[in-house]
Amino acid sequence: MSVAPALTVALGDRFARELPEMAVPWQAAETPAPRLLALDEELAAELGLDPAALRGPEGIGLLTGTLVPEGARPVAQAYSGHQFGYYNPRLGDGRALLLGELVDTAGRLRDLHLKGSGRTPFSRGGDGLAAVGPMLREHVVSRAMHALGIPTTRSLAVVATGRPVRRETLLPGAVLARVAASHLRVGSFQYARATGDDGLLRRLADHAVARHHPAAADADNRYLALFEAVVAAQASLVARWMLVGFVHGVMNTDNVTISGETIDFGPCAFMEGYDEDTWYSSVDQGGRYRYGNQPLVAEWDLARLAEALLPLLAAEQEQAVELAVEALQRFRPAYDAALLTGWRAKLGLPEGLDDDVARGVVDDLLALLRANKVDLTGFARRLSAAARGDAEPARSLVLDLAAADGWLARWRALGPDADAMDRVNPVYVPRNHLVEEALAAATAGDTAPFERLVEVVSRPFEERPGLERYAEPGPAGPYVTFCGT
Structure with a gap:
């Protein structure tokens, strides 16, 4: 009988240490019968983790948060957010935990984060759990986004917990292990600003500068430079979404990252028939986050970041507002330029x-x-x-x-230039009907369709015989996605 190799991983606690007011020490819920459903071995290798060890008992314990390395300090992160335009001062990780940070093989600091790991002080009456289907959706879509070259949080693994989750029906539960440059978001700054503690806001901004936009540290006004860098990152990100027809579905301020990575693949989908008025989310009753609105919403969300940063931009509020407005006005030209550059490439x-x-x-x-x-x-x-x-x-x-x-x-x-076009125009994206087909099969216990879909979308630009159905749009008719909470 083979024995799984020992798992070696060191998890830091930089966020918890530098920003304790925004970190609540917490533990993941136990998993009665954990079973690995999906593992990104390429990502594991990037993180310096042995895929074979991750498949063993210690690895499963890490991926569910039930067996963390000595010295690790898992925390639920605090943040606020505008959800569909309405401000909620206390959101936070209601069903998630930051296990800690690790340094990957390229020397980059990365978050290892769980989703569906149980209730926390931010759960607001929810159970803190997640179902297999939505977590596998995160896995396949984040794999596709990474392969498409779009900045994104990435799914390291999905583990079935053996615990049923009550939604519309009783569903099998799962935990997602997610990797990100960090989980700092616009809502993080909204939370710090709402405390009235400018010292906390400044420490958060310094943390963001050091982690994501170090060039801002050398600017005359580092906090203005930080905001400008986030504006530029989001302009580039949203343009990339638009170029592949990606509809995020829930662009609340707690889902807008400071790093410029895509986060939260709940009600997302890829548009097929081109229409700016396309949206899929069941909870987006008015189409606020429709495809054509995404750049407008991103700009609105960035305005909320500017509001949170005002005390750091200048001593006088009027001057701070002027600086913020001037910086925010660069979003639209930056977005337009990135979009045109992308289309020039797509059209060769x-x-x-x-x-x-x-x-x-x-x-x-x-x-x-x-x-x-x-x-x-x-x-x-x-x-x-x-x-x-x-x-x-x-x-x-x-x-x-x-x-x-x-x-x-x-x-x-x-x-x-046809060859140049083939390098940027994918053959395969996660077609909505195929995603639903794969998730339904996996929820019922058959992961083969899901594994095949992940393999296909992980090589999106390489046309391969026998995969014609993965390149075709789905049947006509309405398609609805759900956030999975």
């Missing part, structure tokens, strides 16, 4: 092409896609065949053939 447009010409080509394409509800991922990928001389695959997705032919001719005349 030559370097040196005038921005106005490129913008006109992109705008006309989006109008064509919108009018015909064309699958964004499929059309963009098929354009490389059109660049090589065969327009029919892309043309076949558009009902208005005259309009398609007109745009294709105009675009092809610019000499697009």
Whole structure:
């Protein structure tokens, strides 16, 4: 009988040590019958962890928070947040724990964090648990986002707990082990500001500068430079979402990271038929977080960060407001530039092409896609065949053939680079119907469809025979996602 190798891991407590007012020491709930469902072995290796050891009893204990290394100090983090526009002064990790920080093989400090690990003082009446389906959704979507080159928190593992969770029905429970540059968010700064303790706010900002935006430390106004860096990071991030049709679904201020990573894959989905008014979340009754609103919401969320930072920006509030407004006004140009740069790459447009010409080509394409509800991922990928001389695959997705032919001719005349397009336009994204199919099977005990889906979306740019169904949009009709709480 083989014995699992010993697990060696050192978890630091930098957040808890530097910001004790925002960290409540806590322990994860016991897991009656833990069973590993998913493990990202590549990520484990990046973290300096032995995948074989993670599969053993010590590893499962770490991944569920029930057996943490000596000296580790798990904490529930405090933060506030605007949820669907309404401020809640006390959110925090209601079903999560920061186990601690570790240094990966590249020398970067990373958080090891749990989701679904039981009740905490921030649970607000909830059970603090999570079900298998939503945690596996986090795993597959974060794997896809990472493979697409989009900054994201990452799922290290999902472990079934053996404990049933009561939602609409009784579901099998699970814990997600998540890795992030940190879990600092706009809501963290809102919480610190709400305490009225400018010293805490300053320590939090210094912590964020040191951890994520060290260049700000050398600026004349480090806290303004911090805000400018977060604005730039979020502008780039949201542009990347838009380029692949990703709809986050719950862009509350507690889900906007200071690092610029995507966080929380609850009610998210990938848009298929192009439409700015697309949204999927069951709890977003008015479509506040619809696809086309995402840059506007990000800007609104960043304004809340600016409000929280005002005491640090200048001694006089009027001057602080002026500085914040000026910095925030850079979001839209930065976002527009990142989006145009991304579209130039997706369309293989030559370097040196005038921005106005490129913008006109992109705008006309989006109008064509919108009018015909064309699958964004499929059309963009098929354009490389059109660049090589065969327009029919892309043309076949558009009902208005005259309009398609007109745009294709105009675009092809610019000499697009097909090989460059294939490097940025994915063949595979987590198609919504396939995600639901895989999660349903896994919840019922069959993880094979889920494992196959993860394998496919982890290599999104490489077209492979036999995977045609993974590249096709789902059946027409409404699709709804749920946050899993």
